[in-house]
Amino acid sequence: MNAALPERTALTLGPVLFNWAPETWRDFYLRIADEAAVDTVVLGEVVCSKRAPLYGVHLPAVASRLKAAGKEVVFATLALVIGPRDLELVEALCGADALIEANDVSALGHLRGRPHAIGPMINVYNEGTLAWLASNGARRICLPPELSADSIEQLGSVAIDREVLAFGRLPLAVSARCYHARSRGLTKNTCQYACDADADGMAVETMEGESFVAVNGMQTLSHACANLLGDVDDLQRRGVRRLRLSPQKVDMVAVAQVFRDRLDGTLAADESLERLEDLAPDLPFTNGFYHHAEGSAWVPARG
Amino acid sequence: MNAIDRKVQPMELVCPAGTPAALRTAVDAGADSVYVGFRDETNARNFPGLNFSRPELEAGIAYAHAKGAKVLVAINTYPRAGDMGPWHRAVADAAALGADAVILADMGLCAHTAEHHPELRRHLSVQASASNPAAIRFYQAAFGVKRVVLPRVLTVDQIRALNREIEVETEVFVFGGLCTMAEGRCVLSGYVTGISPNKDGACSPASHVRYEDQGDKLVARLGGMCVDQFPTGSPAGYPTLCKGRYVTGNDDKAAYLFEEPTSLSMIEHLPALQAAGVRALKIEGRQRGRAYVGRVVQAFREAVDDVAAGLPPNARDLMALAEGGRGTEGAYRKAWQ
Numbered sequence: 001m002n003a004a005l006p007e008r009t010a011l012t013l014g015p016v017l018f019n020w021a022p023e024t025w026r027d028f029y030l031r032i033a034d035e036a037a038v039d040t041v042v043l044g045e046v047v048c049s050k051r052a053p054l055y056g057v058h059l060p061a062v063a064s065r066l067k068a069a070g071k072e073v074v075f076a077t078l079a080l081v082i083g084p085r086d087l088e089l090v091e092a093l094c095g096a097d098a099l100i101e102a103n104d105v106s107a108l109g110h111l112r113g114r115p116h117a118i119g120p121m122i123n124v125y126n127e128g129t130l131a132w133l134a135s136n137g138a139r140r141i142c143l144p145p146e147l148s149a150d151s152i153e154q155l156g157s158v159a160i161d162r163e164v165l166a167f168g169r170l171p172l173a174v175s176a177r178c179y180h181a182r183s184r185g186l187t188k189n190t191c192q193y194a195c196d197a198d199a200d201g202m203a204v205e206t207m208e209g210e211s212f213v214a215v216n217g218m219q220t221l222s223h224a225c226a227n228l229l230g231d232v233d234d235l236q237r238r239g240v241r242r243l244r245l246s247p248q249k250v251d252m253v254a255v256a257q258v259f260r261d262r263l264d265g266t267l268a269a270d271e272s273l274e275r276l277e278d279l280a281p282d283l284p285f286t287n288g289f290y291h292h293a294e295g296s297a298w299v300p301a302r303g
Numbered sequence: 304m305n306a307i308d309r310k311v312q313p314m315e316l317v318c319p320a321g322t323p324a325a326l327r328t329a330v331d332a333g334a335d336s337v338y339v340g341f342r343d344e345t346n347a348r349n350f351p352g353l354n355f356s357r358p359e360l361e362a363g364i365a366y367a368h369a370k371g372a373k374v375l376v377a378i379n380t381y382p383r384a385g386d387m388g389p390w391h392r393a394v395a396d397a398a399a400l401g402a403d404a405v406i407l408a409d410m411g412l413c414a415h416t417a418e419h420h421p422e423l424r425r426h427l428s429v430q431a432s433a434s435n436p437a438a439i440r441f442y443q444a445a446f447g448v449k450r451v452v453l454p455r456v457l458t459v460d461q462i463r464a465l466n467r468e469i470e471v472e473t474e475v476f477v478f479g480g481l482c483t484m485a486e487g488r489c490v491l492s493g494y495v496t497g498i499s500p501n502k503d504g505a506c507s508p509a510s511h512v513r514y515e516d517q518g519d520k521l522v523a524r525l526g527g528m529c530v531d532q533f534p535t536g537s538p539a540g541y542p543t544l545c546k547g548r549y550v551t552g553n554d555d556k557a558a559y560l561f562e563e564p565t566s567l568s569m570i571e572h573l574p575a576l577q578a579a580g581v582r583a584l585k586i587e588g589r590q591r592g593r594a595y596v597g598r599v600v601q602a603f604r605e606a607v608d609d610v611a612a613g614l615p616p617n618a619r620d621l622m623a624l625a626e627g628g629r630g631t632e633g634a635y636r637k638a639w640q
């Protein structure tokens with residue numbers, strides 16, 4: 001080996017997208033603080049403003065514990081901002097003395113001229129948009145899941161840290177309508193928090209019994225789980241130095257360790273993939289978008 | 304002058320034109336504006352056989368302008384990384400050909416247009432999904448956007464409240480196809496087919512549709528996946544992913560989990576939209592034939608003028624033109640959410 005060792009690739013734990021019970025949510029992050037090999041943790045409610053107060057009481061303590069454990073803590077904004085309650089949440093968050101990850105354009109005016117991050121729910125497809133966001137103060141971006149490897153590489157022409165979603169269900173859509181509520185004959189206003197029944201989202205199948213998506217309130221996620229373990233060398237070649245792991249109802253501490261060991265070279269590609277399969281035996285994997293295929297596809301590593 | 308007698312300025316009627324013939328039909332039927340796209344991936348109706356070459360657009364603009372109508376050019380997909388040329392050329396050509404405005408979604412393209420074609424009026428596409436005052440004020444301040452096409456996620460009450468807080472004009476969809484997800488923020492089609500509205504300008508593309516006759520039923524597939532099934536002999540719908548039937552854990556029976564195969568129809572609610580401060584009304588359907596365009600535009604022309612004169616709109620027989628023969632007020636009605 002004569003090539004210089006690449007700069008270390010960091011791991012980010014994305015925000016919990018699902019409506020977990022407040023104590024479950026708190027305990028999940030306390031364990032992350034103590035045990036997980038992640039560098040950055042993104043906290044906050046991305047999907048539905050009605051959920052934010054539920055675990056909000058635990059938020060300050062969780063953030064403190066994560067920081068005390070040496071993690072960088074970032075706060076994410078809502079993705080779909082409609083009513084006054086949504087706007088108040090975004091405004092309050094952007095007013096805080098913290099690193100904010102914007103998931104809706106409504107946050108960008110507040111964050112102008114201040115270092116901040118861009119989340120995967122803001123449409124960034126090209127270097128023109130990315131350069132503009134960088135001029136507005138963005139320092140890091142978690143790219144939309146739809147981007148291919150070529151696009152991810154092209155975006156490297158802008159001086160901003162690129163992060164790529166490497167594990168977890170893909171966020172496919174948001175809607176003003178809550179499908180959890182609708183599936184029970186309710187509406188968003190009368191939802192009775194129907195979404196708390198499905199810790200990993202509500203399974204949605206076709207009429208032929210094929211798994212399709214997972215509904216998470218107003219959000220629709222892929223059934224298949226992103227997995228770019230086999231693509232980490234390629235990602236590094238394309239200048240990506242940060243990967244995001246999105247929380248699922250699997251052992252996320254173990255998932256993070258697999259990625260860390262693979263990135264550090266202490267775990268071979270084949271072996272790391274087998275470990276991940278053992279950790280999430282019921283989840284099909286996907287890396288289709290990265291390989292310029294349909295997003296549900298699995299493209300095995302070459303060679 | 305008595306306030307009751309005063310006629311308000313009619314809302315602008317913005318009509319679809321997928322072809323030069325549809326443009327002429329829409330203008331003749333009373334469109335105030337038509338919106339069009341170039342024949343490539345720079346617009347969100349990138350379908351085979353649709354859209355305008357440069358000479359066709361030039362002729363279309365001449366025809367519309369001669370009759371007092373405006374032409375808005377939709378350049379509302381998201382430019383490809385490392386290959387933004389086609390989108391930049393589309394903006395430059397729209398400006399050179401005398402378009403009255405461009406309809407943009409991508410922030411980078413908005414910035415490019417503001418810098419290189421500052422005199423060209425900029426509308427924010429529905430594909431940008433600007434759903435609140437803070438986002439809209441941002442687009443206005445950063446890129447000089449004059450009008451925003453609102454995503455179909457807002458109730459009429461929310462639109463009224465929004466208009467009180469912003470300076471730019473608002474345009475809302477009133478008839479035609481209906482997205483269930485927030486526009487520009489859905490990659491369901493890309494997940495199943497690899498082709499998506501944001502990248503490619505197409506959703507649930509016809510190239511990936513297959514109908515499979517299984518004897519007692521017809522299975523409608525997209526990218527091989529079953530989206531719906533129909534008893535043999537009954538009309539089969541198009542397999543748009545968000546209008547399909549699916550099974551969830553709550554119920555063993557397949558249901559329209561996201562939305563039923565209906566079309567948006569707001570003709571009866573035009574007085575409420577006018578009172579909410581809406582400046583322009585948009586009819587979806589650049590993929591539609593000119594007969595459809597002519598009938599819908601004519602019906603809305605009469606309705607918009609009636610409403611401006613304080614008369615109730617005549618809904619006529621528009622429902623025959625709606626998808627599945629059914630209309631919905633969609634998200635404009637609060638209970639939809």
